[in-house]
Structure formats: structure tokens, C-alpha cells
Amino acid sequence: MGGYFRDPSGTADKKGSAVAGAGENFVLTKDNMPKLKDQLEQKIREMDDFERLKNHIEMTVTNEGLRIELMESVTGTSSTAVVPN
Numbered sequence: 001m002g003g004y005f006r007d008p009s010g011t012a013d014k015k016g017s018a019v020a021g022a023g024e025n026f027v028l029t030k031d032n033m034p035k036l037k038d039q040l041e042q043k044i045r046e047m048d049d050f051e052r053l054k055n056h057i058e059m060t061v062t063n064e065g066l067r068i069e070l071m072e073s074v075t076g077t078s079s080t081a082v083v084p085n
Contacts, residue, residue, distance in 0.1 A: 034061055040059065055071075058071065
């Protein structure tokens with residue numbers, strides 16, 4: 001009876017979201033980190049603000065995965081929001 005009061009809907013053991021088919025699956029492994037890096041770089045190049053941002057984004061494949069560094073300029077961060085298309 002105590003279990004009912006902790007989870008009356010009976011969904012505590014279910015994992016994930018209820019949204020089916022919300023996006024593409026991409027299994028991340030150490031072997032495909034360079035591919036992920038290439039895909040992200042391509043999407044960034046397609047952004048309208050790419051010329052302003054290109055010197056402030058650095059991606060490196062490491063032993064742990066993909067490191068993405070966002071760097072500030074000498075004057076600080078940009079006041080313009082970056083929104084993907």
C-alpha cells in the first residue's frame with residue numbers, strides 16, 4: 001500500500017520521455033567523436049553569425065569525448081543572442 005502513495009500512477013520505473021520520434025538517434029562512442037565534431041562544425045558554419053563567432057569556438061576530440069570551448073573576446077561576451085536556424 002505504501003508504494004501506491006509514493007507512485008499512484010505506477011510510472012516510477014519507466015525511463016525516457018513520452019515523446020516518440022522526437023529526433024534522430026546518434027549513438028556516441030569514442031570512435032565517432034570526429035564525425036560528431038564535423039557535424040557540429042558544419043551546423044555552426046551555416047549560422048548567420050558564423051563570421052563573428054568562428055574565432056570564439058574551439059572543438060577538440062579528447063580521450064574523454066568532445067570538448068567544446070566557448071571563448072570570450074578581449075571586450076567580453078557578445079550581447080547578441082545566437083539562435084540556430
